[in-house]
Amino acid sequence: MARHFDGTDDAIHIPVPAGAATAYSQHGLLNIVVPPGTEMATSWEEGFNNAEHEKYLLVTNTGASHWVAFDGASRQTTPSAAAMASDTWYGQGFTQNATTLTHYFNGVAVGSVAAAGIYSLYAAPVMALGHGTANGFMTCRWAEWALWSEILTAREFAALAKGFSPLLIRPHALLRYMPLLGRITPEREYIEGLTATHVNSPVQYDHPRVIMPRDAIYLP
């Protein structure tokens, strides 16, 4: 079961390591209600609760999405991805190296903008699902969110968008994996067993397809 965010005050915050700053990728499966209002489905907060440094996924009224990088002075916006339909799961991710943020939508690179890998003012980012900094809550559902310490390829983003578990994609570089199954509250992170912070009460929602790792079979 995924998590449903009500667009009013629901969110889940996941601590992410600052060490991912050199080059990293993140991906999750997003499901929205159209029209969503022009809100933030998720944001990468540096210096949590400080609106000055962040990267957020903005979804417009048409269901189109793009990442915005805000360094405290100016905003850089990636080109818009194709509009999302209601109650449909989409792969949403980005890669970030020292200078560039690239938006991946359903396994396809939509476009890039110049953005610093990390803003030096803050050391410990937080991934906030369901809203932007301190506002911009969005009616949406998230599942299978993960963070890697390497730059994934388009084909890997395509696999993730098709439902392959992050456990199958560069497991050696997997820093955070939050299945968001909705079975326990607060949600637990898979790699280090971290506990997410729930803001109000995101509820369960039907989980999308997930293709899990599988062991060998021995016969007879």
Added chain:
Amino acid sequence: VTYVKFHESWENEPSTDTPITAEALDHIEEGIQDAHDAIDAIVLEAENVTIADAAGDFTATTVEGALAEIQTDVEALSARDLAIPWQIVFGAQAAESPTASFATFDVRGNGHVVLDFDASTDEYMWFRGFLPAGYAGGGVNVTLIWAATSATSGNVVWATSFEAIHVGGHDIDAEAIGTVMFATAATDSVSGDTTATTIAHAHGAEMDSPAAGSMFRLKVMRDANDGADTMTGDAELLMVVITEQ
């Protein structure tokens, strides 16, 4: 011993043809005794069926040598003795990815999970397994079940190799594989139809000399830059099967 009646048919008075004599009554009593002895003998047979857990021996004997003794080692009756080769089956999701030059996961057609191997760059994946304790040292066959993403002609060059993980004798920080074995296989004329390509690995260097009951890794690679690899597009690996020779 078959029981024979003293008289076939007893007759009532006034007939004197079947008198009740001591001889007749003894005959009847002996018959009853024989029947009880036979029953006791059956119980004795059951008591003589034993299984020795420590040795795995199954032993069955009968009283008075009526049947020959049967004895066998139950634990030794392995699949090998029955001439059934063991197999290790890996689906695509059992693959482990190297840090670079890896095949990528994909879903084909009606939900088939596959690994895509590129047409121009050598890509590979690992499959981790455990060599059964009953491995007799006769080598294995590695069968790759695959299809083309779109091609309907051309050849794929597959390369397979083993890495035996000897306990206390293999540094897992370094790759150390045995002899790489190759097979050039033509794709099916229908891109969605699968092809089974089998590569034999003799015991020894071709298997990196693993011990029975030990861990190993199988490396499966598409040797895409080999001149004999002429198929365009990805080769999609669905399953890997290791079969004892």
